[in-house]
Amino acid sequence: MDVERETDIFDVTIIGGGPVGLFSAFYCGMRELKTKVIESAAELGGKVAFYPDKVLHDIGGVAAVTGAGLIGQVVRQGTMFGPDIVLGQRVEGLRRREDGIFELVCAGGETHWTRTVILAIGNGVFVPRKxxxxxxxxxxxxxxxxxxxxxxxxxxxxxxxxxxxxxxxxxxxxxxxxxxxxxxxxxxxxxxxxxxxxxxxxxxxxxxxxxxxxxxxxxxxxxxxxxxxxxxxxxxxxxxxxxxxxxxxGIRGDLGGLANWGLAFEEERIVVDARMETNIPGIFAAGDVTSHPGKLKLIAGGFMEGPMAVNSAKAYLDPDRKVEQIYSTHHEKLIAMRR
Missing domain, CATH: 3.50.50.60 (FAD/NAD(P)-binding domain)
Known part of the structure; x- marks a missing residue:
């Protein structure tokens, strides 16, 4: 299937609509990247949706928040810049065209086009051990x-x-x-x-x-x-x-067709470098799905890795331009939203 319009192509497509994926979407908005989020479940939230009443205490600056409360906050934050949200589609296949555009093919046959990919899929589709x-x-x-x-x-x-x-x-x-x-x-x-x-x-x-x-x-x-x-x-x-x-x-994760993309794995996790780059140029990863030295398997750790992946995607898209640090306190659009 060919892309009919240039508007069908996104700068970044984030696979995974959990807290890390949504925070990454927010940071993409800050970097003015055209962004799409694809989540296999019928709603956003990722693994946190499994425990809506559970109280989390290990997120910096937040003394206590329930799973449902966290989801509400990250959804509000992650959709602030209007990313395209796709629910109920599980990405299985990957093709790379001659012009470098990735084609992401879902289990139902839907196709999405993107210049870069950020994998924020946790452990994949979660299935409890029964x-x-x-x-x-x-x-x-x-x-x-x-x-x-x-x-x-x-x-x-x-x-x-x-x-x-x-x-x-x-x-x-x-x-x-x-x-x-x-x-x-x-x-x-x-x-x-x-x-x-x-x-x-x-x-x-x-x-x-x-x-x-x-x-x-x-x-x-x-x-x-x-x-x-x-x-x-x-x-x-x-x-x-x-x-x-x-x-x-416990729960077991199912990565589905992503396991056949040619990504480098270590103990069922995707190997990334310090820039959250995988072994496939243009594909980055963040959160629980990643493996790297000093890995911190906390939501707080994923909140750091997401922006790193976004910055790396930005540099990949425009390699001749230095990616400067960006802060929400100085961001003009965010300042305008507060007025």
Whole structure:
């Protein structure tokens, strides 16, 4: 398919509509780059949309913000300069024309044209790691959960959480004050979450069972009624009644067709240099999907990498012109918006 109009070609196309992708879109606007954002989900937000009620404390200058609150802020900021937003399309294929323009082909056959690409896809399309128990799927969406869409469903309930990472620890500390009873099971003796969160959990009213794993769930009428957990060292089992079960065994990412573009990978992450350049000229990356020395896997780290990728894209588009530093406090359009 050929481009019919020059207006179909964008300076930068950002693949991924999470916080890093949206902040990158904002910075593209500051640099006056014609920008498009393509997000495979039906809404913006990325992985953060999986935990709208979770409170984040590790974003500089923001003491506390919920996932939903952060999404609202980054969407407002990221769309400030009017980038073209495309939802519900998953980019799979990449072709480079003789004139250097990239053609991005989506799973549904849609094609987008761009001079540069910034990959801000996190771990790709997120899929929760589910219970490997036949029949467990019949309880999903009722009272077997892999994410939290509403805290109220856990209020005054007998809740079981399975998992030992940051997500499980954070949700345990959030749910504990409102649950009638909370039990946390983890297959290892030590938790993998941040120390402060683990300490808070261990000092709470929650019943913590380690090293145990969630072996079976049983119920009727589409609801889990009982759970069986097993001590990993002795094989001893324990049966408990439950009202709600939350499984936080992590998520796995699926990069789809991007894995076949010829990008250099290291442990399923895209290798970039200090300028966020990949091994393919004109393609840059930022956020969790990247691998480089000193990588900081935090949203705050991605907020630094995004503008670096944008500056590199700007230099790629105009190699004969030095890319000067730019600040929001001196930006004429932003100053005009505040008036």
């Amino acid at each position: 219970l490997e128990q036949p029949g467990a799927e019949r309880f999903e969406g009722v009272n077997l959960h892999y994410s939290v869409d509403s805290l109220d469903r856990f209020r005054d309930r007998n809740v079981l959480i399975s998992g030992g990472g940051n997500s499980a620890i954070d949700w345990a500390n959030t749910i504990e004050p409102i649950a009638a009873k909370l039990t946390v099971v983890h297959r290892r003796t030590q938790f993998a979450g941040h120390e402060s969160g683990v300490t808070k959990l261990l000092n709470s009213s929650a019943a913590v069972m380690t090293p145990y794993w969630l072996k079976e769930v049983h119920g009727d009428g589409g609801r889990v009624r009982r759970a069986i957990v097993e001590q990993t060292e002795t094989g001893e089992t324990f049966e408990m009644e439950v009202d709600e079960v939350l499984v936080n065994h």
